[in-house]
Amino acid sequence: MNGPQGTESSTAWCGSDLHAQMLDRYGPLISGRDLRRVLGFQTAAGLRQAALRGMLPIPVFTLPNRKGRFAMTSEVSAWIQAQRDAATLSSEPNRLPRVARVTATRKAQREQ
Numbered sequence: 001m002n003g004p005q006g007t008e009s010s011t012a013w014c015g016s017d018l019h020a021q022m023l024d025r026y027g028p029l030i031s032g033r034d035l036r037r038v039l040g041f042q043t044a045a046g047l048r049q050a051a052l053r054g055m056l057p058i059p060v061f062t063l064p065n066r067k068g069r070f071a072m073t074s075e076v077s078a079w080i081q082a083q084r085d086a087a088t089l090s091s092e093p094n095r096l097p098r099v100a101r102v103t104a105t106r107k108a109q110r111e112q
Contacts, residue, residue, distance in 0.1 A: 058071050
């Protein structure tokens with residue numbers, strides 16, 4: 001089911017797995033603290049300001065007789081997967097732990 005890392009099939013599998021996990025955890029709608037945390041906002045005020053400015057990456061909405069903002073879990077998981085797919089390891093060289101960066105740098109210097 002899961003292909004080798006770095007292949008398109010593993011990316012697709014991760015996306016469907018992420019969607020299934022989020023659906024199990026949050027149900028079809030995600031709101032409140034969970035929505036804030038999943039979208040990466042530190043505070044509720046930050047989420048509120050982004051919503052007011054139209055800067056949220058996904059559609060959010062209100063429901064009659066309910067407090068807060070809601071989003072479809074499927075749209076949230078698709079956005080997260082799209083962000084992951086857009087990221088490349090080569091554009092994030094400092095993502096390695098410091099020890100690994102130093103070791104890789106020293107190894108490269110020795111090979112020269």
